[in-house]
Amino acid sequence: MNTSIQPPRQPGEVHTTCPYCGVGCGVLARMDKDNRVHVRGDPEHPANFGRLCSKGAALGETTGLNGRLLHPRVHGQRTDWDTALATVADGLNRVIRRDGPEAVGFYVSGQLLTEDYYVANKLMKGYIGSANIDTNSRLCMASSVAGHIRAFGEDLVPGCYEDLERADLVVLTGSNLAWCHPVLYQRLEAARARRPGMRVVVIDPRETETAAQADLHLPLRPGSDVALWNGLFRRLVETDQIHRDIRPETEAADSNLKRILHEAGDADAVASACDLNPRALHLFYDWFAGTERTVSVYSQGVNQSSQGTDKVNAIINVHILTGRLGRPGCGPFSVTGQPNAMGGREVGGLSNQLAAHMGFSQGDRIRVQRYWDSPRIARQPGMKAVELFRAAAQGRVKALWIMATNPVVSLPDADLVKRALARCELVVVSDCIANTDTTGYAHVLMPAAAWGEKSGTVTNSERCISRQRAFRTPAGEARPDWWIISQVARLMGFDRGFAYGSPREIFDEHARLTAVHNPGPGMGGRTLHLGALAGMNAKQWDTLQPVQWPCPGPGLDTAGPGRGTQRLATNGGLPTEDGHPRLHPVCAETPGNTPDARFPLVLNTGRTRDHWHTLTRTGLSVSLSTHQPEPRCDLHPEDATRFGLADGHLVRVRSAWGSVLLRARYQTGQRRGELFVPMHWNDCYAAQARIGAVANPITDPISGQPELKHTPVAVEAVPAAAYGFVLSRADDLPPPETAYWVRINGHAHQRFVFASTEAPDSWRDWAGRWLGTEGTVVEMADRARGVYRFARLVDDRLVACLFIAADPAALPGCDWLAGLLDNNRPLGAEERLALLAGRPAGEAETGETVCACFGVGERIIESAVAAGAHDTEAVTRHCKAGGYCGSCRPAINAIIQRLARSAA
Numbered sequence: 001m002n003t004s005i006q007p008p009r010q011p012g013e014v015h016t017t018c019p020y021c022g023v024g025c026g027v028l029a030r031m032d033k034d035n036r037v038h039v040r041g042d043p044e045h046p047a048n049f050g051r052l053c054s055k056g057a058a059l060g061e062t063t064g065l066n067g068r069l070l071h072p073r074v075h076g077q078r079t080d081w082d083t084a085l086a087t088v089a090d091g092l093n094r095v096i097r098r099d100g101p102e103a104v105g106f107y108v109s110g111q112l113l114t115e116d117y118y119v120a121n122k123l124m125k126g127y128i129g130s131a132n133i134d135t136n137s138r139l140c141m142a143s144s145v146a147g148h149i150r151a152f153g154e155d156l157v158p159g160c161y162e163d164l165e166r167a168d169l170v171v172l173t174g175s176n177l178a179w180c181h182p183v184l185y186q187r188l189e190a191a192r193a194r195r196p197g198m199r200v201v202v203i204d205p206r207e208t209e210t211a212a213q214a215d216l217h218l219p220l221r222p223g224s225d226v227a228l229w230n231g232l233f234r235r236l237v238e239t240d241q242i243h244r245d246i247r248p249e250t251e252a253a254d255s256n257l258k259r260i261l262h263e264a265g266d267a268d269a270v271a272s273a274c275d276l277n278p279r280a281l282h283l284f285y286d287w288f289a290g291t292e293r294t295v296s297v298y299s300q301g302v303n304q305s306s307q308g309t310d311k312v313n314a315i316i317n318v319h320i321l322t323g324r325l326g327r328p329g330c331g332p333f334s335v336t337g338q339p340n341a342m343g344g345r346e347v348g349g350l351s352n353q354l355a356a357h358m359g360f361s362q363g364d365r366i367r368v369q370r371y372w373d374s375p376r377i378a379r380q381p382g383m384k385a386v387e388l389f390r391a392a393a394q395g396r397v398k399a400l401w402i403m404a405t406n407p408v409v410s411l412p413d414a415d416l417v418k419r420a421l422a423r424c425e426l427v428v429v430s431d432c433i434a435n436t437d438t439t440g441y442a443h444v445l446m447p448a449a450a451w452g453e454k455s456g457t458v459t460n461s462e463r464c465i466s467r468q469r470a471f472r473t474p475a476g477e478a479r480p481d482w483w484i485i486s487q488v489a490r491l492m493g494f495d496r497g498f499a500y501g502s503p504r505e506i507f508d509e510h511a512r513l514t515a516v517h518n519p520g521p522g523m524g525g526r527t528l529h530l531g532a533l534a535g536m537n538a539k540q541w542d543t544l545q546p547v548q549w550p551c552p553g554p555g556l557d558t559a560g561p562g563r564g565t566q567r568l569a570t571n572g573g574l575p576t577e578d579g580h581p582r583l584h585p586v587c588a589e590t591p592g593n594t595p596d597a598r599f600p601l602v603l604n605t606g607r608t609r610d611h612w613h614t615l616t617r618t619g620l621s622v623s624l625s626t627h628q629p630e631p632r633c634d635l636h637p638e639d640a641t642r643f644g645l646a647d648g649h650l651v652r653v654r655s656a657w658g659s660v661l662l663r664a665r666y667q668t669g670q671r672r673g674e675l676f677v678p679m680h681w682n683d684c685y686a687a688q689a690r691i692g693a694v695a696n697p698i699t700d701p702i703s704g705q706p707e708l709k710h711t712p713v714a715v716e717a718v719p720a721a722a723y724g725f726v727l728s729r730a731d732d733l734p735p736p737e738t739a740y741w742v743r744i745n746g747h748a749h750q751r752f753v754f755a756s757t758e759a760p761d762s763w764r765d766w767a768g769r770w771l772g773t774e775g776t777v778v779e780m781a782d783r784a785r786g787v788y789r790f791a792r793l794v795d796d797r798l799v800a801c802l803f804i805a806a807d808p809a810a811l812p813g814c815d816w817l818a819g820l821l822d823n824n825r826p827l828g829a830e831e832r833l834a835l836l837a838g839r840p841a842g843e844a845e846t847g848e849t850v851c852a853c854f855g856v857g858e859r860i861i862e863s864a865v866a867a868g869a870h871d872t873e874a875v876t877r878h879c880k881a882g883g884y885c886g887s888c889r890p891a892i893n894a895i896i897q898r899l900a901r902s903a904a
């Protein structure tokens with residue numbers, strides 16, 4: 001096969017892959033002579049063809065040494081690698097000898113490379129001999145995996161990205177694609193612009209930015225998805241939309257079809273179950289029935305549910321019924337979250353799989369053990385993530401090794417995770433960042449090489465394997481994860497199985513394992529077959545081009561415009577009894593925990609546009625921190641009135657598991673009775689915003705995936721005496737001792753936004769103690785309005801300033817202040833006056849940031865529209881917003897539409 005790539009276009013540019021979302025965009029990265037990292041989209045990569053979103057475009061901002069873990073540490077003390085590795089190996093061996101292999105657990109991540117993942121899985125399942133290795137993909141993709149296995153006989157995604165461009169109807173359900181898979185969304189929008197007949201339907205309880213751009217938005221009652229899709233199934237059968245290829249001829253298929261029909265309500269019953277406008281639901285059913293080329297994209301609104309697996313099958317059933325899969329422009333499409341969620345599933349990173357899509361049958365166990373030549377092999381599936389930490393909290397699991405994930409933030413019932421880690425006799429954490437909510441619990445901390453420093457492969461949502469390539473040496477003593485795991489394995493006494501010299505050797509072993517006893521897809525074998533990628537020499541590995549699995553042999557590799565296999569299930573060929581996908585009857589049920597008098601509201605959680613998970617990386621980027629600098633609790637204004645909550649004021653959100661303190665934000669796009677809080681903020685970035693502590697730990701009975709989108713909660717207004725913010729040039733400024741604070745990183749300063757439940761006797765003393773008094777202090781107080789302003793200058797340069805107001809709406813914006821601190825130039829008399837006036841001299845407020853790349857605020861975009869810019873391109877010409885990565889174009893569009901509506 002042809003594996004060579006075009007030479008890099010600029011000297012020093014390396015072809016690699018973005019380390020954020022599962023779109024898996026190709027990146028050209030290089031370091032300049034000042035060690036600055038420059039990135040741009042790889043024009044040749046089949047995922048993005050040169051595009052990058054705001055997070056990808058800001059990669060250069062997050063790769064510095066800021067916050068990095070540079071050396072191994074044992075019990076908080078810096079040590080050398082030998083000591084750290086021996087401490088881990090001895091500790092694991094001690095627990096295994098005393099309490100058995102089930103007393104240790106690995107908790108790994110879809111942000112490891114396939115090679116790291118492979119080695120961790122091999123050590124646990126083949127050498128330690130337990131299957132207690134699970135991954136954060138349990139919180140993310142487990143329901144899709146289980147649904148795929150029920151429908152296709154194996155965990156596989158039948159379609160590809162191009163299908164979204166070739167479809168006439170794209171249904172996005174439980175997916176905020178514009179924010180979470182922005183480049184795929186941009187491809188969809190570009191196709192829509194070329195073919196205006198194409199329709200997009202969004203099914204999401206919230207009016208997201210994705211929903212606002214759709215032709216139809218169905219704001220369904222959370223958790224009611226199965227009813228909606230079963231109802232569609234019934235409607236399609238009634239109007240005889242059963243595809244000829246799958247007309248159920250077998251008894252099993254016929255009985256499954258009847259069972260689904262038995263469960264399904266008619267459209268009016270469904271509209272009431274889903275709390276939808278019946279006309280809107282009928283319209284969706286009509287569109288679906290009348291559109292041959294349909295793709296249904298789904299993500300966490302489907303997976304993260306106590307009925308996640310059933311939701312997945314309800315969606316797939318409709319595609320099987322209509323024969324809409326395996327063909328261009330058709331198919332159910334599970335979009336993956338993390339850059340290597342797929343790779344982890346391929347090597348067996350989930351505790352209920354063994355390796356290379358093999359399970360725990362006797363045949364599979366013998367095959368894998370023989371191939372590994374390992375002393376033992378796990379007998380049965382291990383504990384799933386939530387269970388694993390519960391077992392640690394109960395003292396049944398005594399040693400945990402956490403790699404590339406931050407469970408103190410991201411698991412549900414996250415306070416239990418703290419108790420579990422505090423109880424373990426050995427906690428090992430491998431991370432790139434020194435201080436996270438989880439590293440604080442580590443007995444042994446191992447510095448992992450970060451993106452740009454490590455090499456290997458990742459698999460994206462469309463089964464495309466791409467290389468990540470290093471373009472710089474690791475920071476400090478950081479080492480790649482595969483190396484760390486292999487060293488520990490060898491010190492544990494497993495020298496032979498882990499004598500790897502490079503990630504290529506590991507990938508090769510993985511690729512060969514996929515071919516063991518595997519005649520290949522369509523031949524009765526496993527679909528995951530990487531035979532064509534086995535045996536690469538160093539040059540082939542170095543120049544490996546993106547390739548979609550399965551790629552069993554050279555023949556298939558030339559098929560289609562991409563390399564490898566674009567679509568699966570094209571003519572049967574699946575590892576099911578008859579090679580065809582299976583209907584799996586599912587019935588609608590209410591979510592695992594429902595609101596009651598004590599917890600009357602439903603909490604939904606998820607992502608913001610420019611932040612990534614627990615902020616360890618995007619929190620370092622100034623531009624990415626401007627879009628939504630604070631975590632907000634979004635709620636409908638009517639609920640706010642009902643519970644006495646004011647916009648911008650403090651609200652406590654409480655569940656049976658824990659609580660957070662946030663600021664409320666009115667959103668008419670929220671359904672009544674439902675709140676939305678982002679998942680990103682944690683104890684390193686905020687006083688009490690770790691929403692995982694509130695989230696419901698109930699799991700899907702089949703997949704074990706927790707219900708992170710549906711927690712019964714109560715809210716309560718918390719009166720604050722003062723709201724304020726501080727900007728300071730000191731990079732070690734501690735947070736204030738207030739009930740509420742949020743940390744925001746600036747270029748040459750730090751910002752804290754805070755709220756205090758009581759006012760001190762003297763704000764001046766309070767500010768002086770926190771910010772210092774050296775140099776010149778200027779201040780302004782207006783007791784009647786509860787306003788206080790304080791600025792400290794040294795040599796006429798601003799070093800810190802504080803703004804306080806009783807009403808948060810009375811606080812000025814602070815972008816201009818950030819500019820004054822970052823510029824660090826002497827201020828004239830007029831500027832000092834402006835400081836105390838709380839307004840930049842002669843300049844208007846720019847409003848909340850919309851475009852992170854160029855730092856353009858909402859007010860500026862509004863004035864561009866007022867000046868005659870009536871589409872996104874015109875706005876871009878006017879003020880640059882939207883002119884680089886394009887992630888904010890849906891937001892610009894929403895502003896244009898809003899102003900047009902209010903003008904009408």
Ligand SMILES: Nc1nc2c(c(=O)[nH]1)N[C@H]1C(S)=C(S)[C@@H](COP(=O)(O)OP(=O)(O)OC[C@H]3O[C@@H](n4cnc5c(=O)[nH]c(N)nc54)[C@H](O)[C@@H]3O)O[C@H]1N2
Pocket residue numbers: 021022140173174175176177179180181203204205206208221222223224225299300301302336337338604605606607608609610611612613709
């Ligand atoms: N900016 C950004 N992008 C990311 C990430 C990030 O951290 N930041 N993380 C990546 C990862 S790992 C993942 S998994 C993906 C997640 O990508 P998405 O799944 O698109 O993102 P979420 O915000 O978690 O949730 C999606 C939507 O599900 C909706 N939802 C909630 N309950 C229901 C329900 O019952 N039914 C339906 N139909 N919808 C419901 C929510 O309102 C929400 O808008 O994003 C990836 N991309």
Ligand SMILES: Nc1nc2c(c(=O)[nH]1)N[C@H]1C(S)=C(S)[C@@H](COP(=O)(O)OP(=O)(O)OC[C@H]3O[C@@H](n4cnc5c(=O)[nH]c(N)nc54)[C@H](O)[C@@H]3O)O[C@H]1N2
Pocket residue numbers: 109111112136137139140141300304337338403404405406407409410411412430431432433436448449450451481605606607612613614615616617679691692695708
């Ligand atoms: N409430 C709520 N909770 C959720 C979700 C939700 O929607 N709502 N979504 C869930 C989902 S889908 C996901 S995927 C998870 C994500 O949750 P986490 O995995 O906990 O989040 P990250 O911040 O991505 O954590 C990755 C960690 O790995 C480190 N790291 C980065 N690269 C490397 C590397 O190469 N090697 C090593 N060793 N470390 C590295 C980072 O510094 C960081 O500490 O959150 C889940 N939790």
Ligand code: SF4
Pocket residue numbers: 018019020021022023024025048051052053054055056057181182183184
């Ligand atoms: S869409 Fe953005 S975050 Fe996702 S891979 Fe592409 S550049 Fe990275």
Ligand SMILES: [Mo]
Pocket residue numbers: 139140141337338
């Ligand atoms: Mo995820």
